Amino acid sequence: MTDLKRTHTCGQLRKSDAGSEVVLSGWVDTRRDHGGVIFIDLRDRYGKSQIVFNPERNHEAHERASNLRSEYVIAVKGKVSERPDGMTNPDMSTGEIEVYVETLELLNTSETTPFEITADTEVSTELRLKYRYLDLRRPVMQKNMMFRHKVCQVARRYFDRNEFVDIETPILTKSTPEGARDYLVPSRINRGQFYALPQSPQLFKQLLMVSGMDRYYQIVKCFRDEDLRAQRQPEFTQLDLEMSFVNEEDIMTIIEGLVVAIFKETVGRELHTPFERTSYRDAMDRYGCDAPDLRFDMTIHEITDIGEKSDFKVFQSVAKSGGQIRGINASGCATFSRKEIDEFTSFVNQFGAKGLAWFKVDDNGLTSQIAKFFSAELQAEIIERFNARPGDLLLFVADKESVVSQSLSQLRLNIAKQRGLMKDDEFHFSWVVDFPLLEYNEEAGRYDSLHHPFTSPHHEDFAILEEKPLDVRARAYDLVLNGIELGGGSIRIHRADIQKRIFSLLNIDEATAQKRFGFLLEALKYGAPPHGGIALGLDRMVTLLLKLDDIREVIAFPKTQKATCLMADAPSEVDGNQLKELGLTLLKPE
RNA sequence: GGGGCCGUAGCUCAAUCGGUUAGAGUACCAGACUGUCGAUCUGGAUGUUGCGGGUUCGAGUCCCGUCGGCCUCGCCA
Numbered sequence: 033m034t035d036l037k038r039t040h041t042c043g044q045l046r047k048s049d050a051g052s053e054v055v056l057s058g059w060v061d062t063r064r065d066h067g068g069v070i071f072i073d074l075r076d077r078y079g080k081s082q083i084v085f086n087p088e089r090n091h092e093a094h095e096r097a098s099n100l101r102s103e104y105v106i107a108v109k110g111k112v113s114e115r116p117d118g119m120t121n122p123d124m125s126t127g128e129i130e131v132y133v134e135t136l137e138l139l140n141t142s143e144t145t146p147f148e149i150t151a152d153t154e155v156s157t158e159l160r161l162k163y164r165y166l167d168l169r170r171p172v173m174q175k176n177m178m179f180r181h182k183v184c185q186v187a188r189r190y191f192d193r194n195e196f197v198d199i200e201t202p203i204l205t206k207s208t209p210e211g212a213r214d215y216l217v218p219s220r221i222n223r224g225q226f227y228a229l230p231q232s233p234q235l236f237k238q239l240l241m242v243s244g245m246d247r248y249y250q251i252v253k254c255f256r257d258e259d260l261r262a263q264r265q266p267e268f269t270q271l272d273l274e275m276s277f278v279n280e281e282d283i284m285t286i287i288e289g290l291v292v293a294i295f296k297e298t299v300g301r302e303l304h305t306p307f308e309r310t311s312y313r314d315a316m317d318r319y320g321c322d323a324p325d326l327r328f329d330m331t332i333h334e335i336t337d338i339g340e341k342s343d344f345k346v347f348q349s350v351a352k353s354g355g356q357i358r359g360i361n362a363s364g365c366a367t368f369s370r371k372e373i374d375e376f377t378s379f380v381n382q383f384g385a386k387g388l389a390w391f392k393v394d395d396n397g398l399t400s401q402i403a404k405f406f407s408a409e410l411q412a413e414i415i416e417r418f419n420a421r422p423g424d425l426l427l428f429v430a431d432k433e434s435v436v437s438q439s440l441s442q443l444r445l446n447i448a449k450q451r452g453l454m455k456d457d458e459f460h461f462s463w464v465v466d467f468p469l470l471e472y473n474e475e476a477g478r479y480d481s482l483h484h485p486f487t488s489p490h491h492e493d494f495a496i497l498e499e500k501p502l503d504v505r506a507r508a509y510d511l512v513l514n515g516i517e518l519g520g521g522s523i524r525i526h527r528a529d530i531q532k533r534i535f536s537l538l539n540i541d542e543a544t545a546q547k548r549f550g551f552l553l554e555a556l557k558y559g560a561p562p563h564g565g566i567a568l569g570l571d572r573m574v575t576l577l578l579k580l581d582d583i584r585e586v587i588a589f590p591k592t593q594k595a596t597c598l599m600a601d602a603p604s605e606v607d608g609n610q611l612k613e614l615g616l617t618l619l620k621p622e
Numbered sequence: 623g624g625g626g627c628c629g630u631a632g633c634u635c636a637a638u639c640g641g642u643u644a645g646a647g648u649a650c651c652a653g654a655c656u657g658u659c660g661a662u663c664u665g666g667a668u669g670u671u672g673c674g675g676g677u678u679c680g681a682g683u684c685c686c687g688u689c690g691g692c693c694u695c696g697c698c699a
Binding site: 071073082102150156157209210481592 | 625628629632633634648649650654655656657658659660661662690691692693694695696697698699
């Protein structure tokens with residue numbers, strides 16, 4: 033038991049506190065033992081304070097202080113003093129004072145930690161995750177966690193003042209086999225049956241609108257059993273909302289207000305609204321993806337027509353077989369060596385592109401191995417189309433649209449990164465709108481929802497729903513920040529008859545629709561209001577605000593790429609009795 | 623499921639073409655030191671080179687397998 037109770041935190045004391053008697057507690061950060069006087073930087077969540085043990089002031093405390101080691105937990109009582117002239121530390125907020133210790137209480141010792149808590153040097157992810165509680169003791173991680181907290185607080189205040197109600201939705205819910213893989217939870221009471229963890233609270237928030245809750249929000253965990261990436265964890269957090277009697281503009285305005293508030297109150301930045309809008313078609317044509325990074329230009333242009341007229345066989349055959357030829361202008365990159373261009377070629381190979389055609393631009397036109405297949409007129413057309421100038425490098429992919437788009441989109445990002453065009457202190461928001469409602473799934477030979485099956489089509493496209501389904505636009509919108517999809521949403525279908533039409537378009541028969549979404553269809557019969565919503569990826573947003581590139585940096589206890597928790601050692605095998613109680617048997621490993 | 627990178631002292635890394643006693647910095651331990659703040663100085667201890675097998679006179683180094691971490695394609699309505 034401790035007698036000393038802290039009166040101040042380690043980041044709190046200032047010159048004005050000089051003369052007062054205080055108690056501090058915290059962790060021994062660094063120790064500087066001069067044999068005579070001993071200095072210790074005492075650390076807690078709030079900061080660091082230098083405490084001083086002087087044998088002339090207190091012999092016993094000084095004696096005991098020489099046994100203190102890194103990460104020991106102590107409480108000290110002493111007097112705050114202004115530091116002597118020339119001894120202040122301008123790098124510390126408490127650097128003008130120090131505390132002369134009169135009483136030292138050792139609250140706990142510590143073994144040597146597996147890595148240094150204060151070390152600037154990077155420690156392997158593996159160790160950090162295994163000893164996450166120590167990793168989280170590092171000031172930078174504490175800062176990240178507190179920043180995330182602040183973002184949430186700003187969001188909650190914003191939602192509250194805009195009449196949103198925070199309502200919790202179930203974690204144990206029904207499996208929806210569309211979309212990502214579900215995490216399943218076996219039911220003991222209902223043997224042979226399973227809950228699923230929600231991929232999002234989608235249906236519940238729509239049902240809350242049917243309930244007349246009008247405006248719902250939640251900061252909520254979602255679960256998707258898919259492979260991990262730096263930007264993707266199996267459990268992640270969404271800023272989720274749904275509103276009644278609204279259209280796209282209302283949702284976008286609310287979100288713009290939220291994002292403005294978050295940026296202003298957490299990083300002190302003013303954002304300009306409304307955010308830029310890009311149609312899905314434009315985004316795909318100009319950037320090759322539906323989440324373009326608009327911090328730089330380097331847009332894609334198509335030259336299928338020119339390629340067809342050229343004598344270059346690869347371009348000819350692609351153009352004739354319904355493929356396309358598009359490219360980008362890597363401005364000022366004509367100095368790139370063959371080796372560097374070869375690296376780009378193998379880079380686009382991974383997205384299915386069979387090759388990368390290129391021209392360097394000089395005063396006389398285009399030069400490259402394939403330039404001879406292009407007449408002067410065609411070369412001039414290419415130069416004009418790309419607004420190319422001497423010193424530029426033009427890069428082309430010829431293939432089917434999906435391959436061309438993805439290759440050029442990734443290549444564009446790759447080159448921009450190399451050339452430093454992506455500035456991390458620039459935040460370029462945009463909305464991508466007018467998504468197609470459906471996409472054709474070649475493998476399954478049917479249409480799939482691009483967003484989800486509850487997304488409303490545009491009013492004026494209802495007429496062509498059955499005859500030209502791929503031309504139907506969805507009332508969906510994605511919020512994109514610096515090439516990263518921060519979130520997306522839609523105006524939902526609120527009428528049962530339309531929802532049924534969509535299910536039948538998706539080849540979901542009546543019986544299946546009833547089995548999976550019967551409760552939604554039923555609810556839509558009882559006066560469901562028009563409604564819509566959106567969800568933002570909180571982890572991603574916090575990561576971007578902090579100019580980091582890995583969402584694990586803002587998640588307290590993240591999983592490894594194999595979806596394990598190195599600290600808790602999860603997942604793990606369970607006792608046979610637990611399985612038996614659940615009525616489960618495991619298949620023998622193959 | 624595919625491709626790639628990595629694994630050496632507590633930590634971060636080095637170790638030439640496969641060569642004899644595997645090093646450095648830091649942390650740690652001991653001693654010295656009354657104004658440091660990455661304290662300093664002197665000394666010390668520290669290794670299943672992830673694990674298993676193979677090739678070789680000889681393997682940290684080459685080969686095969688395996689485990690783990692990371693990146694990435696597929697996947698993520």
